[in-house]
Amino acid sequence: MAQPRRRRAATEEKVTRVLETAAEIMLREGYAAVTSRSIAARLGIQPPLVHYYFPTVDDLFVALLRRVSELNVERLTAVMASDQPLRAWWDLASDPRGTGLLVEFLAAANHRPALKQEMGEVARQVRQMQMAALEKLLPEYGLDPDQFPPALIAATVQGLGLGIVADETAGYKTEHEQARAAVSRLIDRLEQQRASRHPD
Structure with a gap:
């Protein structure tokens, strides 16, 4: 993969617009439409300008993944420090926009080794962050880490969010509304349990 060019601060706004446009196309039409x-047609610019910022499509996808991941890490950090961490985390994990992008990244990574490698590294870092937070939080919810290890909880929250949003986005008749409601009720009970164990 070509190395990204160094950019002057004045170009950052244009680069951001290119990445935001790529994300919108991914969400509306799928990664293959990027x-x-x-992108140039949406922005009213010439295609060579997109290539100036991102010499290859792989460069663009990796840059977009890094941008999205940085934003998600910021959100996840705030979520884990909130008054209702599991509730806030579930809302983030089951957000149609963010998870919809993840679905497209996963599909694209099947055909783009550079993106697949980057996604693996991002997934590893995020999972370590989730597990570190859960090690402290699980006892507050009355959950035994030996029975419900952080790796299980992290994979469950992320996996359920991904599965439900993927089915919602595709319009599959898989009772995803029922699944979403059931998860929400479970999290409500856990948050009530935590609040009773740790009253303000």
């Missing part, structure tokens, strides 16, 4: 031509 090309220099489609």
Whole structure:
């Protein structure tokens, strides 16, 4: 993969617009619709300008993944420090926009080794962050880490969010509304349990 060019501060706004446009195309039309031509057409610029910022489509996808991941880490940090960490985390994990992008990244990574490698590293870092937070939080919810290890809780929250949003986005008749409601009720009970164990 070509190395990204160094950019002057004045170009950052244009780069951000390119990445935001790529994300919108991914969400609306799928990752395969992301090309220099489609981005340029949306922005009213010439395709070579997109190539100036991102010499290859792989460069663009990796840059977008890094940008999205940085924002998600910031959100996850705030979520884990909130008054209702599991509730806030579930809302983040089951957000249609963020998870919809993840679905497209996963699909694209199946065909783009550079993106797949980057996604693996991002997933590892985020999972370590989640597990570190859960090690402290699980006892507050009355959950035994030996029975419900942080790795299980992290995989469950992320996996359920991904599965439900993927089915919602695709319009599959898989009773995803029922699943979402059931998870919400479970989290409500856990948050009530935590509040009773740790009253303000």
